[in-house]
Amino acid sequence: VDLHVSLAGRGDRTTRIYRQLREAILDGRLRPGDRLPPTREFAGRLEVARGTVAVAYERLIAEGFAVARVGAGTFVSSSVAGEPVDRSAPGGAVRPRPCWEGLTLAERGGPPARYDFRIGTPDRDLFPFATWRRMLAEQVRASAYPRSGAADAAGHAGLRAAIARYVGASRSVRATADDIIITQGAQQALDLTGRVLIEPGDCVVVEEPGYPRARLLFGCLGARVVTVPVDRDGIDVTELPAAARLVYVTPSHQFPLGTPMSLARRTALLEWAAGRGAVVVEDDYDSEFRFSDRPLEPLQSLDRAGRVVYVGTFSKTLLPMLRLGFLVAPASLQPALRAAKELTDRHGDHAVQATLARFIDSGELSRHIRKASRVYAARHARVVAALGGELSIWLDPEPSAAGLHVAARLRPLTGISIDDVRDRARALGVAVDSLAAYGTGHRPPAGLVIGYGAIRAEEIPTGLQLLTRAFRDTAALTPATTAQPPSRRVDP
Numbered sequence: 001v002d003l004h005v006s007l008a009g010r011g012d013r014t015t016r017i018y019r020q021l022r023e024a025i026l027d028g029r030l031r032p033g034d035r036l037p038p039t040r041e042f043a044g045r046l047e048v049a050r051g052t053v054a055v056a057y058e059r060l061i062a063e064g065f066a067v068a069r070v071g072a073g074t075f076v077s078s079s080v081a082g083e084p085v086d087r088s089a090p091g092g093a094v095r096p097r098p099c100w101e102g103l104t105l106a107e108r109g110g111p112p113a114r115y116d117f118r119i120g121t122p123d124r125d126l127f128p129f130a131t132w133r134r135m136l137a138e139q140v141r142a143s144a145y146p147r148s149g150a151a152d153a154a155g156h157a158g159l160r161a162a163i164a165r166y167v168g169a170s171r172s173v174r175a176t177a178d179d180i181i182i183t184q185g186a187q188q189a190l191d192l193t194g195r196v197l198i199e200p201g202d203c204v205v206v207e208e209p210g211y212p213r214a215r216l217l218f219g220c221l222g223a224r225v226v227t228v229p230v231d232r233d234g235i236d237v238t239e240l241p242a243a244a245r246l247v248y249v250t251p252s253h254q255f256p257l258g259t260p261m262s263l264a265r266r267t268a269l270l271e272w273a274a275g276r277g278a279v280v281v282e283d284d285y286d287s288e289f290r291f292s293d294r295p296l297e298p299l300q301s302l303d304r305a306g307r308v309v310y311v312g313t314f315s316k317t318l319l320p321m322l323r324l325g326f327l328v329a330p331a332s333l334q335p336a337l338r339a340a341k342e343l344t345d346r347h348g349d350h351a352v353q354a355t356l357a358r359f360i361d362s363g364e365l366s367r368h369i370r371k372a373s374r375v376y377a378a379r380h381a382r383v384v385a386a387l388g389g390e391l392s393i394w395l396d397p398e399p400s401a402a403g404l405h406v407a408a409r410l411r412p413l414t415g416i417s418i419d420d421v422r423d424r425a426r427a428l429g430v431a432v433d434s435l436a437a438y439g440t441g442h443r444p445p446a447g448l449v450i451g452y453g454a455i456r457a458e459e460i461p462t463g464l465q466l467l468t469r470a471f472r473d474t475a476a477l478t479p480a481t482t483a484q485p486p487s488r489r490v491d492p
């Protein structure tokens with residue numbers, strides 16, 4: 001154990017060493033069974049005589065804090081239980097700013113489920129590890145790093161050029177390498193955008209239901225966050241507060257409902273933003289996986305007034321743990337965004353960014369997306385088929401043609417509690433997220449979000465049969481006065 005001991009202070013050196021070791025044992029920094037440094041080495045490090053350390057150890061042994069094992073050394077006694085010290089100041093513990101205090105982020109918790117329909121991750125097993133490893137290895141050598149050690153906060157130039165070409169071709173986003181800043185996923189893109197745009201108290205609009213990480217982040221950056229409902233066309237533009245400075249939307253695949261924003265709504269939103277001088281943040285987080293209709297033009301390419309910040313991520317196409325994303329911002333915001341990136345994070349991992357550039361330029365990304373899309377399309381089809389069966393007694397699926405999940409609302413008047421269904425499903429080995437987790441209002445949307453990033457196609461029918469059983473079991477336990485129709489919508 002590389003323990004820090006200070007010889008400054010009162011008392012002779014042996015006593016000071018003894019006291020600090022005893023304190024470390026009592027507060028748990030040294031745990032039962034940990035080996036104390038050999039006396040010779042420790043004395044050398046502290047620049048004291050070996051005997052000084054040896055006497056300190058003997059005191060610890062005499063008092064039962066340590067034991068000596070011949071030929072092996074001195075160890076913390078297994079009979080002392082350390083307790084972490086309470087480091088709070090006498091005047092009370094140090095407190096964060098109110099917005100951070102008590103902020104709890106729902107994390108994918110609990111043990112792994114046999115049938116896992118929780119959303120948030122793509123299939124790890126589809127990621128082409130061997131290709132990525134080979135390309136990464138090519139970048140991890142001295143000649144791949146700039147000699148000066150200085151790197152552009154906007155990110156690897158080759159990657160910015162590759163992304164500009166890629167999103168230009170695949171999403172018709174209008175961008176050159178200079179319009180792009182590489183970020184640690186979409187989250188950092190939202191953070192940078194919020195930092196440079198939000199004054200304390202500014203009104204920021206997010207969708208209801210919507211993406212909690214965006215809503216909470218903007219709130220913690222000082223915004224007054226207002227939620228505006230989405231319908232089947234997207235965010236309701238007529239409900240936008242006149243004071244809104246920034247509107248955050250997910251037009252390709254509304255999160256979590258999955259519906260695309262209609263063209264009419266896109267146009268209305270852009271006109272609204274241009275008229276008010278507001279900024280629209282377009283989070284295009286998983287539009288690459290598309291199973292039927294042609295994607296609509298992103299807001300970014302429809303925008304003629306320079307009001308859109310487009311956010312992209314490789315969390316769904318590759319892996320969220322790579323933390324690779326980007327933003328495309330109007331020229332008027334570029335200097336501030338680059339400065340914010342430099343001051344908060346400097347630049348990301350050079351080798352990983354260079355690897356992604358190579359991955360895109362060599363055609364591997366497109367190949368991977370084509371392959372993964374086929375896999376996800378098959379899973380999507382199975383989920384949609386199951387939602388059209390007995391589950392349709394209780395669930396009304398939202399139209400979906402893209403992404404890695406399907407949302408389905410609980411039909412009105414069924415009287416059952418979706419939390420009870422979720423708990424029953426969990427007991428049957430099925431994990432699934434509740435739609436309510438993404439709402440904020442007094443009446444959060446009741447329903448489920450069924451993800452298929454983490455479950456193989458073959459397992460989907462059984463998993464959803466068990467979910468059906470969970471609905472049946474819950475309905476059977478629901479008092480007749482509240483459990484109303486099952487007006488079956490299933491074909492006989």
Ligand SMILES: Cc1ncc(COP(=O)(O)O)c(C=O)c1O
Binds near residue numbers: 315
């Ligand atoms: C709406 C939305 N935006 C962005 C992301 C991806 O975030 P990041 O790129 O920070 O991993 C997700 C992931 O679940 C998401 O649901």
